[in-house]
Amino acid sequence: MAPLVANYYLTYRCNARCHFCNIWALEPPEEADFTTIQHNLKDLRRLGVRYVDFTGGEPLLRSDVGQIYTEAKRQGFMTSMTTNTILYPKKAKEMQGLVDFLNFSLDGPDSESHDRSRGVQIFDTLVESVELAHALGEHPVLNHTVTAQNFDRIDEVGELARRLKARAWLNPAFTAHEHYNSDKNPTPQMIAAIESAARKYREIGYNKAALAFIQDGGNDIKNPRCKAVDAVIAISPDDKLLLPCYHFAQSGVAIDGKLYELYRQSEEVEKYRQSQGKLSVCEGCTVWCYLIPSFFMGIDKYWWLNQVTYAGEFLARKRFLQRVG
Numbered sequence: 001m002a003p004l005v006a007n008y009y010l011t012y013r014c015n016a017r018c019h020f021c022n023i024w025a026l027e028p029p030e031e032a033d034f035t036t037i038q039h040n041l042k043d044l045r046r047l048g049v050r051y052v053d054f055t056g057g058e059p060l061l062r063s064d065v066g067q068i069y070t071e072a073k074r075q076g077f078m079t080s081m082t083t084n085t086i087l088y089p090k091k092a093k094e095m096q097g098l099v100d101f102l103n104f105s106l107d108g109p110d111s112e113s114h115d116r117s118r119g120v121q122i123f124d125t126l127v128e129s130v131e132l133a134h135a136l137g138e139h140p141v142l143n144h145t146v147t148a149q150n151f152d153r154i155d156e157v158g159e160l161a162r163r164l165k166a167r168a169w170l171n172p173a174f175t176a177h178e179h180y181n182s183d184k185n186p187t188p189q190m191i192a193a194i195e196s197a198a199r200k201y202r203e204i205g206y207n208k209a210a211l212a213f214i215q216d217g218g219n220d221i222k223n224p225r226c227k228a229v230d231a232v233i234a235i236s237p238d239d240k241l242l243l244p245c246y247h248f249a250q251s252g253v254a255i256d257g258k259l260y261e262l263y264r265q266s267e268e269v270e271k272y273r274q275s276q277g278k279l280s281v282c283e284g285c286t287v288w289c290y291l292i293p294s295f296f297m298g299i300d301k302y303w304w305l306n307q308v309t310y311a312g313e314f315l316a317r318k319r320f321l322q323r324v325g
Contacts, residue, residue: 002047002048003048003231003263004050004232004293006044006049006051006052006053006233006234006235007053007055007233007234007235007289007290008040008052008055009056009057009235010037010054010055010059010065010068010237011031011056011062011237012029012056013057015058015087016058016118016120017118017119017120018118019117020173023057024057028057029237029238030238032237032239036239037068037071038071039259040259041071041072042075043258043259043260044259045076045077046260047263047264050076050077050078051077053079053081054068054069054080054081055081058086059081059082060081060083060086060095065095066091066094066095069081069095069099072098073098078101079099079101080100080101080102081095081099081102082104082143083102083103084118084122085122085125085128086120086122086125088104089129089132092129092132092136096137097137101141102139102141103142104126104129104130104142104143104166105118105143105145106142106168107144107145107147108150108153108157109153109156109159109160110123110156111124114126117147127164130166134165139166139321141167141169142160142164142167142169143169143171144168144170145173146173147173148187148190151187151189151193152193154196154197155197155201157197157204158200159201161204162201167203167205167316168204168205170197170198170204170205171206171210171288172210172286172288174285174287191211191215194211195211202316202319205309205312206309207288207292208305208308208309209295209301209302209306209309210291212305213286213291213302214286218284218285218286219282219284219286221277221280221282221283224277225277225291225294225295225298225302226276226277226291226294227276227277227293227294228244228276228277228294229244229269229273230273230276230294230297231290231296231297232290232293233259235259239254240252240254240255241259241263244275245290247285247287247289248279248282248285253266253268
C-alpha cells in the first residue's frame with residue numbers, strides 16, 4: 001500500500017511563541033530551495049502519495065510558498081496548510097485556490113486567551129483572516145488545540161465559530177518529545193468537554209478514533225497501532241527523510257534527489273518500518289499527524305471510528321457550506 005500523506009516541513013521558523021510548542025526557539029536549519037522541493041514532489045507522486053501537508057513552523061514565512069503550492073497543484077496533489085494567520089492577510093490572494101484544506105490555528109475564543117497562548121497579539125488578525133478567506137471563496141477551518149488550560153472554554157469556541165461562519169476542529173494536545181510540553185496531555189475531563197461541545201454545536205468536529213485512542217492509553221509498543229513509516233513520509237526543511245517520524249525522529253537521512261530510492265530500497269527506512277510504534281519513545285504516543293493516517297491502515301475499531309469521523313465530517317461540511325451560502 002502506498003504511503004497516504006507527506007508531512008513536508010517547509011521551515012522550522014515561526015513568528016508565534018505558542019506555550020505548548022518550542023519549535024520557534026530552535027535554531028532553524030538551512031532550508032531546501034524550490035528546485036529540491038519540486039524534485040521531491042515528483043518522487044512523492046511516484047511513491048503513490050496524493051496528499052501533502054506543507055507544515056512548519058509557519059509555512060507562510062517561506063517567500064516562495066505560493067510557488068511551492070502552485071507546483072504541488074500542477075503535479076496533482078491535494079494540499080493543506082495550517083497557519084497562525086499573522087501573514088495570511090498579505091499572502092491570501094497569492095494562495096487563493098492552492099490550498100484544499102486551509103486551517104487557521106486557534107487556542108482560545110477571545111483575544112485574551114488566544115494571544116496569551118500564542119505569545120503574540122494575533123486574535124484580531126485571525127478574525128480578519130477568516131473574513132478575508134471567505135471573501136476569496138475559501139473555507140478555512142478553525143484548528144483548535146485543546147489543552148489543560150482551555151478545555152473548559154470549548155463551548156465559547158463553538159460560539160466563535162458560529163459567529164465567524166466557520167467550522168472548528170478540536171485537536172487534543174498530544175504527547176511528544178522535547179519540542180512540546182508533556183504536561184498538556186489529554187485528560188478524561190478534556191475528552192468529556194470535546195464530546196459535549198460537539199453535541200451542542202454543529203460547527204464543531206473532532207476525530208472519534210483519536211478520543212478512543214486516548215482513552216485506551218495511546219500507542220502500546222507491545223501491540224503498536226502506529227504506522228508512521230508506512231503511512232507518512234516526513235521531510236525536514238533541510239531535505240532529510242525523518243525516521244520514524246518528525247516528533248520522535250531517531251534518524252534524518254539526506255535525500256539528495258533520491259527520495260524514491262530511499263523510501264523503497266533503503267535499509268535505514270526498512271529498519272524503522274519494522275520498528276514503527278515499537279520504540280521506547282513510542283509508548284503512549286498520541287501524535288495525531290502520524291496516528292490518524294495510521295488508522296487508515298489495518299481494520300480495527302480505530303479504522304472504523306476514523307471512517308465514521310471522515311464520512312460524518314464530509315456530510316457536516318457539506319451541510320454547513322449550504323447553510324452559510
